[in-house]
Amino acid sequence: MTANVIPGCCAPGALVDPSAPDLGAARNWDDSAIAADPAAYVRRGEDDVARLHMMVEGIHCPACAHTIESALKSEAGVLDARVNMTTRRLVMSWREGRADPVALMRKLGGLGYRLVPYDPARLAAGDAREDNELLRAMAVAGFAAANIMLLSVAVWAGAFEGMGPATRGLFYWISALIALPAVAYAGRPFFRSALGALTAGRLDMDVPISLAVLLAVAMSLVETARGGEHAYFDAAVALLFFLLVGRYLDRRARARARSAAEHLLGLMALAATVIDEDGRRRSVPTDQVTGGMVLAVAAGERLAADGEIIAGRSDLDCSLVTGEATPEAAQPGQKVFAGTLNLTGPLQVRVTAAGEGTLLAEIVRLMEAAEQGRARYVRLADRLARIYAPAVHALAALTFVGWWLVGGLDWQAALLIAVAVLIITCPCALGLAVPAVQVVAGGRLLRRGVLLKSPDGLERLAAVERVVFDKTGTLTLGCPRLVEEGYSRGDLRLAASLAVVSRHPLARALCRLAPDVPAADGVREFPGQGLMVGEMRLGSARWCGVEDAPAPDGPELWLTRPGHAPVRFCFVDQARDDAGAVIAGLRRRGLTVELMSGDRAPTVVRLAGELEIERWRAECSPLDKAAHLTALQDAGVRVLMVGDGLNDAPALAAASASASPATAADISQTAADVVFQGARLAPLLEALDVARKADRLVKQNFTLALAYNALAVPLAMAGLVTPLFAALAMSASSLVVIANSLRLRGGRLRGGA
Amino acid sequence: MTVLLLLIPVALGLGFLGLCAFLWSVRSGQYDDLDGAAARILFDDDDAASADSKDHKNIQP
Numbered sequence: 001m002t003a004n005v006i007p008g009c010c011a012p013g014a015l016v017d018p019s020a021p022d023l024g025a026a027r028n029w030d031d032s033a034i035a036a037d038p039a040a041y042v043r044r045g046e047d048d049v050a051r052l053h054m055m056v057e058g059i060h061c062p063a064c065a066h067t068i069e070s071a072l073k074s075e076a077g078v079l080d081a082r083v084n085m086t087t088r089r090l091v092m093s094w095r096e097g098r099a100d101p102v103a104l105m106r107k108l109g110g111l112g113y114r115l116v117p118y119d120p121a122r123l124a125a126g127d128a129r130e131d132n133e134l135l136r137a138m139a140v141a142g143f144a145a146a147n148i149m150l151l152s153v154a155v156w157a158g159a160f161e162g163m164g165p166a167t168r169g170l171f172y173w174i175s176a177l178i179a180l181p182a183v184a185y186a187g188r189p190f191f192r193s194a195l196g197a198l199t200a201g202r203l204d205m206d207v208p209i210s211l212a213v214l215l216a217v218a219m220s221l222v223e224t225a226r227g228g229e230h231a232y233f234d235a236a237v238a239l240l241f242f243l244l245v246g247r248y249l250d251r252r253a254r255a256r257a258r259s260a261a262e263h264l265l266g267l268m269a270l271a272a273t274v275i276d277e278d279g280r281r282r283s284v285p286t287d288q289v290t291g292g293m294v295l296a297v298a299a300g301e302r303l304a305a306d307g308e309i310i311a312g313r314s315d316l317d318c319s320l321v322t323g324e325a326t327p328e329a330a331q332p333g334q335k336v337f338a339g340t341l342n343l344t345g346p347l348q349v350r351v352t353a354a355g356e357g358t359l360l361a362e363i364v365r366l367m368e369a370a371e372q373g374r375a376r377y378v379r380l381a382d383r384l385a386r387i388y389a390p391a392v393h394a395l396a397a398l399t400f401v402g403w404w405l406v407g408g409l410d411w412q413a414a415l416l417i418a419v420a421v422l423i424i425t426c427p428c429a430l431g432l433a434v435p436a437v438q439v440v441a442g443g444r445l446l447r448r449g450v451l452l453k454s455p456d457g458l459e460r461l462a463a464v465e466r467v468v469f470d471k472t473g474t475l476t477l478g479c480p481r482l483v484e485e486g487y488s489r490g491d492l493r494l495a496a497s498l499a500v501v502s503r504h505p506l507a508r509a510l511c512r513l514a515p516d517v518p519a520a521d522g523v524r525e526f527p528g529q530g531l532m533v534g535e536m537r538l539g540s541a542r543w544c545g546v547e548d549a550p551a552p553d554g555p556e557l558w559l560t561r562p563g564h565a566p567v568r569f570c571f572v573d574q575a576r577d578d579a580g581a582v583i584a585g586l587r588r589r590g591l592t593v594e595l596m597s598g599d600r601a602p603t604v605v606r607l608a609g610e611l612e613i614e615r616w617r618a619e620c621s622p623l624d625k626a627a628h629l630t631a632l633q634d635a636g637v638r639v640l641m642v643g644d645g646l647n648d649a650p651a652l653a654a655a656s657a658s659a660s661p662a663t664a665a666d667i668s669q670t671a672a673d674v675v676f677q678g679a680r681l682a683p684l685l686e687a688l689d690v691a692r693k694a695d696r697l698v699k700q701n702f703t704l705a706l707a708y709n710a711l712a713v714p715l716a717m718a719g720l721v722t723p724l725f726a727a728l729a730m731s732a733s734s735l736v737v738i739a740n741s742l743r744l745r746g747g748r749l750r751g752g753a
Numbered sequence: 754m755t756v757l758l759l760l761i762p763v764a765l766g767l768g769f770l771g772l773c774a775f776l777w778s779v780r781s782g783q784y785d786d787l788d789g790a791a792a793r794i795l796f797d798d799d800d801a802a803s804a805d806s807k808d809h810k811n812i813q814p
Contacts, residue, residue, distance in 0.1 A: 062792030085789030135779050143772040147765060167757075174761060 041117035048096035049079060054105075056083065056090050057114040068108060075099055075107070090115070131255060134248045137186040141241040144182030145234070148175045149727070152234040156724050165227060172224040175233040183217050186240050189247060203389040204382075205427055211393075212422040213240055219419050230416070235423055235726040242428045242734045250435035253442055254455045272304035273297075275348065289351055297347045299503065299527075302339060306359055307349040309334050313528035314345035315504055326480075326555040327505060329528040329540070339646050344504050345527025359646075366626055366650035367671055379456045380698065381434045388427060396421045399717045417719040424716040424726055425709055429733040433701035436741035441694040444744060449677040450687045451662075457673030460657040461688060462695035463638050467586055468629070468651075470643030471597035471607060474661060475579050477679060478644070480509045480555055480571035487559075491567045493517050495559045498531040498538045506557050506571055507531070507538075536561040554603065573603075580611050582681040589688065591640075596620055596628065598647050626650035642684065644668055659684060690744070697744055701737045708733040 043051045059065060065083035068090060072081035077098030083090045092104070105115050151171045158168065187210065194210040197203060213236050220231035272286050273296045281296060286304040289295070297303055299314065315327040318340045327343055330336065336349060337359045400418035403409045409417075442452045452458065469475050487495075496514035499507035501523045511517070523533045530539015537560050541549035544558040546566045555571040583593050595616040597604045604618040617628065625643075629651045632639050641648070641655035644664030652658035652671040660672035669675050676683035712729050715721055778784070 062789060062795070065789055066793075066796040083789060084786040085792070086786045132779055132784075135784060136776055139772055139775045139779070143768055147768050150764065151761075170757075174765075178765070 042101060044096065045093075049093050050096045050101075051091065051093040052101055052117055054090045054092075054115045054117050056088050056108075057116070058112055059083065059085070059088050064113070067111060068113060071107060071111060072104060075104060078104070089118075131251060134189060134244065134251060137189060138241065138244040138248055140182050141186035141237060141244050144178050144186070145237045145241040147178055148234045148237055151175050152723070152727065168229075169224065169227055172220075172231045172233070175231065176221055176224055179217060179233040179237050180221075182237055183213060183240065186237075186244060187213055190240075190243070203386070203393075205385040205389060205431065208389050208392045208422065209239075209243060209426060209431075212236075212419075212426045215419045216423050219416060223416075230723050232419075232423060232723050232726065235723055235730060238727060238731060239423070239426050239428055242731070243426075243431045246428075246432040246435050249432075249439045250455075253435060253438045253452075291351050291353060293351045295349045295351060297342045297349055299342055299344055299346060302341050303336055303349065305338050305349075305351045306353040307336055307351040309336060310348050310350050312345055312347035313526065314347050315343040315528055317341040317343055317505070331528055344502065344525065363622060363646055363649050366622060367653040369650075379434075380459060380702075381430070384430065384702065385427075388430065392422065392425045395425065395713065395717070402717075403719065417716070420719070420721045420726065421713065421716040424712045424721055424729065426730070427705070428730050429705035429708060429737040430702065432734055432737050433705055433741075434698055436738050437694050437697045437701065437744060440741050440744045441690050445674075445683075445687060445690055448683055448686050450683045451675040451677070452673070452687075453669075453675060454673045457657060458691045458694050459698075460638075461640065461673065461691035464591065464640040464657055464688070465638050466592040466594060466632065467640045467642065468594045468596050468632075468655070469613075470641075470645060470648045470651075471595060471599055471604060472573060473644040473663065474642055474648075475595070475607065475611065475681075476573040476575050478573065478663070480506055481574040482509050482513050483570040483572055484513075485570075487567050487569060491559060492569075494536070494561075495538055495557070495567070495569065498523050498533055498536065498559075499557075501525060502531055506555055506569075509571055510557065510569060575607060575611060576679060576681050578680050578682050582685055583611050583613065585685050586688075589685075596625055596651075598622075598625075598645070622647040622650050626654045629654035640688075659687065693744055697741055701740055704736055704740065705733060708736075 041052055045051060056068065059068070062085060065085050068083050069081045072078050072092055077095045079093045079095060081090065081092040092101075094101070094104075108115055151174060155163065155168055155171050157163075190206045190210050190213070193204070194206040197207055216232040216236040216239075220233050220236070223229075223231050272284060272289050273281050274284050274289070275281055275294045275296050289305050294310065295304065295307065309330055309332050311332060313332075314330050316330045316336060317327050318337070330342075330347065335352075336347075339359070396418045399421045400414050403414035403417055404411050407414070438455065438458065441458055445452050472478050492510070492514050496511050496517040497520040499510045500517060500519045502508075502525050520533045523531055525531050526539075526543070530537055530543035532538075537544045538557060541556075541558050544560040544566060546558050546560065549558070549566075549568075554573075557569040557571075559567040559569070586593050592615070593613050595604065595608050595611075595613045597616075597618055598620050599618060601618040604616055608614075608616040617624075620628070625648060629639060629641060633654065633656060638656045641652050641658045642660070643649075643652055643658070644661050645668060648660075648664075649668045649671045652660065652668055657674075658672045659674040659676060660668045662669070662675055662677040664672070664675075674684075674687050676687065708729065712721070715725070783790070
C-alpha cells in the first residue's frame with residue numbers, strides 16, 4: 001500500500017461499501033473539512049513546538065491512519081503526527097511559524113478526512129489513568145499468581161514425595177511474601193468499590209470478592225504461622241487475577257463506547273463566524289453565540305443557532321430537523337433553525353436564540369426526559385449480583401455455625417471451612433461472563449461496521465419485539481434520485497451542463513445520470529431560485545416562469561429555453577438498496593415493523609407500500625414520535641427505534657434500544673445505542689443477531705458458572721475442599737466461560753443473516 | 754535442598770524483571786492504541802521522510 005490510498009478504496013476491512021451512492025456529497029461534508037478555527041486549540045510548548053489535538057472523521061482502517069500521518073509528515077515544519085486508531089484522534093506537532101495548521105487541515109480535507117480540533121484537558125483524562133491502574137494491577141496479580149502457583153505445585157507434588165514440614169513451611173512463607181503485597185496492590189479496585197457499596201448500605205459483587213480474598217489470605221497466614229497443612233495463597237491471588245481480567249475487559253468495552261459518545265459530542269462543538277458591527281469577522285465557539293449577533297454562514301456550513309436571515313439567498317437542507325427530504329429555498333426575513341445545512345449561497349443570519357433557547361436545546365430537553373425511562377434498566381449481571389452476594393454470605397455463615405455448633409468442631413476449624421466456601425463461591429466465572437461476551441461481540445460488530453455505543457445496548461437489543469423506522473435518511477438514502485421519464489437524453493445533457501456548477505442536491509442528482517457533460521460557459525447560480533445561462537433557465541417552476549405547472553408530488557426541476565416546451569425533471573427519495581430485504585428479514589425474526597415519519601402522508605404511504613410495511617404514521621412532530629414510543633414502552637412493548645434526524649433524537653432516547661446510521665445528525669448518534677456505517681441497512685440485522693447470540697451466550701455462561709457452584713459449594717460446605725481443588729476448579733470454570741464466549745467470534749449466526 | 758535457596762530467588766527475580774518491563778510498557782503508552790499499533794508495522798515509513806524527520810519526537814494522543 002502506498003501513501004496515496006484514498007478513503008472508500010482503502011484496504012480490506014474498510015467499513016464503507018464502495019458501491020454506495022455518494023452520501024458524502026449529499027451532506028456536503030467534503031466541503032467543510034475545517035469545522036472550526038484551530039487557533040484556540042493550539043498548545044505551545046518549549047522550543048517553539050506547537051501541538052494540536054484533533055478528532056478525525058472518516059478513518060476506516062489503518063491505511064487511512066497511515067495516509068494521514070504521511071501526508072502531514074511530508075510537509076515542511078511538521079515534527080510529528082500520530083493517529084490513534086482506537087480513539088480516532090490525531091495529535092500533530094510542528095515548529096511554530098514553519099507550518100500553518102489551517103493549510104494542513106485543508107490538505108487532509110482534500111483527502112476526504114474531516115478534522116475537529118479539541119482540548120484534551122476537557123475530555124475525561126482521569127479514565128485513561130484508571131485504565132492503566134487496572135492494567136498494572138492485572139500485571140502484578142498475574143506475576144504473583146504465576147509464581148505462587150509454581151511454589152504450590154511443588155508443595156502438592158511434595159505431599160506425595162514426602163516433603164518435610166520445614167520445606168513446606170518455607171514455601172508457604174515465600175508465597176505469603178509474594179501474596180501479601182500483591183493482594184494489597186492489585187486488590188485495591190475491588191476493596192475501594194466494596195467499601196463504597198458497604199458505606200452506602202448495599203451489597204454488590206465486590207463485597208464477596210473482597211471478603212473472600214482478604215479472609216483467604218489472612219487465614220492462610222495464620223495457618224502458615226501455625227505450621228498448618230493448607231494455605232490458600234494461590235487460590236486468592238489467582239482469583240484476583242481472573243477477576244481483574246474480567247474487570248479490564250468490561251472497562252475497555254465501556255471506554256470504547258464512551259469514546260464514541262465523546263467523539264460525537266466533540267463534533268457538535270463547532271465554531272461559528274460572527275460579523276462584528278465594524279464588519280470584521282471572527283470565529284467563536286458555538287456555545288458563546290448569543291442573541292443579537294450576526295452570523296456569516298457559508299455554503300456547506302451548518303447553522304449554529306436559531307435566527308432570521310438578514311441577507312443572502314440560498315437553499316436549506318432541513319432534513320435532519322424536520323425529516324423533509326426536499327431542500328427549502330431561503331430568503332431574507334425567513335426564520336431558520338440550528339442544525340440546518342446551508343446548501344448553495346452564503347447567508348447572514350441574526351441570532352434570535354442561542355444555546356438554551358434553540359430548537360436543538362428543546363430537542364435535548366425532550367431527550368433527557370425520555371431517557372429517564374431507560375435509566376431504570378438494570379443490567380442482568382447487576383440483577384444477579386443482588387441475589388448472589390447475600391446468598392453466598394448466608395451459605396458461609398450457615399457452614400460456620402453448622403460445623404461449630406452442630407458438627408462439634410472448634411471454631412477455628414469451622415472458620416476454615418466457612419472461608420473455603422467463600423473462596424470457592426467467589427464469582428470468578430460470573431465476573432467474566434458478561435465482559436468476555438461483550439468484548440467479543442463489540443469486536444465482531446465493529447468489523448462489520450457497527451459501532452456499539454452503550455455497554456448494555458446489546459442486552460436491550462436482544463429483547464426487542466418491534467422495530468420503528470424513520471423514513472428520510474434511514475429507510476431512504478436521504479438523497480434524491482431522478483425519475484427517468486418525461487424528458488429526452490438531449491434535455492438531460494442540456495440541464496446537466498447547467499446543473500454541474502451547483503451544489504444543490506437536486507442538481508447533483510441530475511448530474512449523476514449525465515456524468516461526462518462539461519459545464520456551459522457563463523452559468524450563473526441564483527441561490528434559492530435556480531441557474532441561468534443566456535435565455536436558458538433551470539430551477540423551480542416559478543424561476544423558469546412556467547405558469548401552468550401541475551401541482552408537484554415531490555421535488556422537481558424545470559428546464560426552459562426559448563422555442564421549446566418546458567421540461568420537468570421529477571425526483572424521488574430512493575429507498576436504501578436492501579431496505580426491502582432487511583424488513584423481510586426482521587419479519588422472519590418475528591419482529592413487527594413500523595414506519596414513522598415527519599414527512600407528508602402521500603410520500604410515506606408510497607414508501608410503506610413499496611416496502612410492504614403495514615403500520616405507518618406520517619407528519620409526526622418530534623414530540624409525537626417520542627410520545628408514541630413512550631406509549632409503546634408503557635404498554636410493555638420493547639421497541640428498537642431506527643432514525644437519523646434531529647427530530648428523531650427524543651424518540652431514539654425513549655425507545656428501549658436505538659440505532660442510527662453514521663450519516664445521522666450528531667445528536668441522534670449520541671442518543672443511539674448502535675451506529676451503523678455504509679449505505680446498507682443489513683448491519684442492523686447483524687447487530688440484532690449478534691445481540692441475540694450474545695444474550696444466549698451470557699445466559700449459558702451464567703448457567704455454567706452456577707453449575708460449577710452447585711457442584712463445588714456442597715463439597716466446600718462438607719469441608720472436602722483442599723487448596724489444590726479450589727485452584728483447579730476456579731481456573732477451570734473461568735477458562736470454560738472464556739472459551740464459550742469466544743464462540744461468538746466467527747461463523748454465521750443463522751441462515752439468511 | 755540448599756539449591757532452593759538459590760533457585761527460588763533467581764526464578765522470582767526473572768519474573769520480577771518481566772513485571773517491570775510490562776509496567777514500563779504500560780507507562781510509556783504502548784497500550785493506548787491497540788488497534789493502530791497492530792497494523793502500523795505493515796506500512797513503509799520511508800516515503801514519509803521529511804526535512805524535519807531527524808527531530809521527530811514521539812508524541813502520544
